[in-house]
Structure formats: structure tokens, C-alpha cells
Amino acid sequence: MELNVERTYALGFDVYGTLVEPLALAEPLQALVGEQAVRFAELWRTKQLEYSFRRGLMQRYVDFDACTRQALLYTQQALRCDLPESDQGRLLETYLYLPTFPEVTAALTVLKTQGHRLMAFSNGVEASIRALLSNAGVLPYLEDVVSVDDLRTFKPDPAVYAYLARRAGHVPGDTWLVSSNAWDVIGAKAAGLRAAWIRRQPEAVFDPWDVEPDVVVSRLDELTEWFAGRPV
Structure with a gap:
């Protein structure tokens, strides 16, 4: 060319x-939360960004890895999915893949x-x-x-x-x-x-x-x- x-x-x-x-996380989430996998991945991503916006405006900085962890905790509570810490850790690790x-x-x-x-x-x-x-x-x-x-x-x-x-x-x-x-x-x-x-x-x-x-x-x-x- x-x-x-x-x-x-x-x-x-x-x-x-x-x-x-990032929504590829729905695939590993399928084994953990079943039919809520896509909704879980979407809400996790939405809250991750929301937390960065809010912290930027408030000047209460934590790094994006922390925003991602906090968004994961929120999403579990919002969708009533109580994941063991081991599964949470694996999901966060998946963010690197x-x-x-x-x-x-x-x-x-x-x-x-x-x-x-x-x-x-x-x-x-x-x-x-x-x-x-x-x-x-x-x-x-x-x-x-x-x-x-x-x-x-x-x-x-x-x-x-x-x-x-x-x-x-x-x-x-x-x-x-x-x-x-x-x-x-x-x-x-x-x-x-x-x-x-x-x-x-x-x-x-x-x-x-x-x-x-x-x-x-x-x-x-x-x-x-x-x-x-x-x-x-």
C-alpha cells in the first residue's frame, strides 16, 4: 500500500x-455471577470512571488501580454478588490481560x-x-x-x-x-x-x-x- x-x-x-x-471481563465473570456477567462488567467500568471523575473534582486522589478496586466492591454490593476475596483478586488480575x-x-x-x-x-x-x-x-x-x-x-x-x-x-x-x-x-x-x-x-x-x-x-x-x- x-x-x-x-x-x-x-x-x-x-x-x-x-x-x-474492558467489557471482555464479562467472560470470566460468567462463571462467577452467571447471567449478571455483562451487567456486572458494564457497571464496574461505569463506576471506575465515575470514581476517577469525582476524585479529580474533589482533589482526593487515589490511583486508578484503587478506583478499580473500589468500583469492584461497589458493583458486588449493587448487584448483591458476594465474591470471595480470592475471586476478587483474580478479577483484578484479569485487568492486566x-x-x-x-x-x-x-x-x-x-x-x-x-x-x-x-x-x-x-x-x-x-x-x-x-x-x-x-x-x-x-x-x-x-x-x-x-x-x-x-x-x-x-x-x-x-x-x-x-x-x-x-x-x-x-x-x-x-x-x-x-x-x-x-x-x-x-x-x-x-x-x-x-x-x-x-x-x-x-x-x-x-x-x-x-x-x-x-x-x-x-x-x-x-x-x-x-x-x-x-x-x-
């Missing part, structure tokens, strides 16, 4: 929901060939994110792992997007966030970055905040085509 890229950028990839699928979406490895390969600087950019603790991406086989494609834990706050605090640009060594206008989360895209745009929204669910709605992503695609391989100057 002949590539036609006139400019290269720093691309910061959100991890959960963009590179890896989430699968990538099917097109991720090939898309990262092409984007790297196009000359872009690829970085992971996450609420997660750096050591946990490195382990997750290594287990998933995609860490070698990424030049850096940028964690908001360094700043002791969470997305969408404007400071974390400025930090991504600084770590990338690019001005904000040449730094991209790539994320499946609309709120993350809005946060990046508000901080002066460019942003691609990976709309993995066709029914997903972008928040009507008078802010628009620079690019909307449904998969990462479509983003490679956009950067190559081809219609998606």
Missing part, C-alpha cells in the same frame, strides 16, 4: 475501550510506518498499563506510556492533555488524542489538542457541547486511511 502522508504527529492512544476491551480489539496491532503497525509517534495515554498507573499492553502484545509499537498518575489527577483535567503534548515534544496542535470516549475527546479539544473519536458502537452519541472531533471513525484501521489521505 502506497502511503501519502505529508505531516506526522504525536498520537496519544487512550487504552481502555480504545486499544483494549484484557484483549485488544481485532484491528489494533495492524493499525498501529501502519501508523508507525507512516512516521507518527505512538504513545499510550491513560488514567491507569504506568506499571499496570505497561503490563497490560505487554501482555496484549502491543507495547513494542508504542514509544512511551504516559500516565496521569504522574500529575495525581485524572482525565479530563486540562493539565493531563498538556502533559501529553509535553511528553510527546510537540505543540498541542500537532498532538492527537485517539479515544473511544467522547468525554475524553472533548477534554483534549478543550486543551487545544486535536482528537479522533473511535466510535466503536454505532449507537454511541457524541455529547452536544459545541465541540467536535477532528475525525470520527469506527475502527483504528480507518484512522490509518484518514492519515494516508484516503477517504474513510
Whole structure:
């Protein structure tokens, strides 16, 4: 495939929901909570994010691993699933072995060939994110792992997007966030970055905040085509 890229950028990839699928936890949950597995995985993810938002606003920081543990405890109580500590520990360990979406490895390969600087950019603790991406086989494609834990706050605090640009060594206008989360895209745009929204669910709605992503695609391989100057 002949590539036609006139400019290269720093691309910061959100991890959960963009590179890896957190709702894949529904599979191991099936053996523990039966028909509630999908609901359990969805609520766990929702509360995990909610806790990060609330702690960011309250300035009562704990790291994302702690938010994940607390969200697990909440979800058990909310769904009346009393899991032994051993099962809780195994579920938390599974967070380090989430699968990538099917097109991720090939898309990262092409984007790297196009000359872009690829970085992971996450609420997660750096050591946990490195382990997750290594287990998933995609860490070698990424030049850096940028964690908001360094700043002791969470997305969408404007400071974390400025930090991504600084770590990338690019001005904000040449730094991209790539994320499946609309709120993350809005946060990046508000901080002066460019942003691609990976709309993995066709029914997903972008928040009507008078802010628009620079690019909307449904998969990462479509983003490679956009950067190559081809219609998606």
C-alpha cells in the first residue's frame, strides 16, 4: 500500500475501550455471577470512571488501580454478588490481560510506518498499563506510556492533555488524542489538542457541547486511511 502522508504527529492512544476491551471481563465473570456477567462488567467500568471523575473534582486522589478496586466492591454490593476475596483478586488480575480489539496491532503497525509517534495515554498507573499492553502484545509499537498518575489527577483535567503534548515534544496542535470516549475527546479539544473519536458502537452519541472531533471513525484501521489521505 502506497502511503501519502505529508505531516506526522504525536498520537496519544487512550487504552481502555480504545486499544483494549474492558467489557471482555464479562467472560470470566460468567462463571462467577452467571447471567449478571455483562451487567456486572458494564457497571464496574461505569463506576471506575465515575470514581476517577469525582476524585479529580474533589482533589482526593487515589490511583486508578484503587478506583478499580473500589468500583469492584461497589458493583458486588449493587448487584448483591458476594465474591470471595480470592475471586476478587483474580478479577483484578484479569485487568492486566484484557484483549485488544481485532484491528489494533495492524493499525498501529501502519501508523508507525507512516512516521507518527505512538504513545499510550491513560488514567491507569504506568506499571499496570505497561503490563497490560505487554501482555496484549502491543507495547513494542508504542514509544512511551504516559500516565496521569504522574500529575495525581485524572482525565479530563486540562493539565493531563498538556502533559501529553509535553511528553510527546510537540505543540498541542500537532498532538492527537485517539479515544473511544467522547468525554475524553472533548477534554483534549478543550486543551487545544486535536482528537479522533473511535466510535466503536454505532449507537454511541457524541455529547452536544459545541465541540467536535477532528475525525470520527469506527475502527483504528480507518484512522490509518484518514492519515494516508484516503477517504474513510
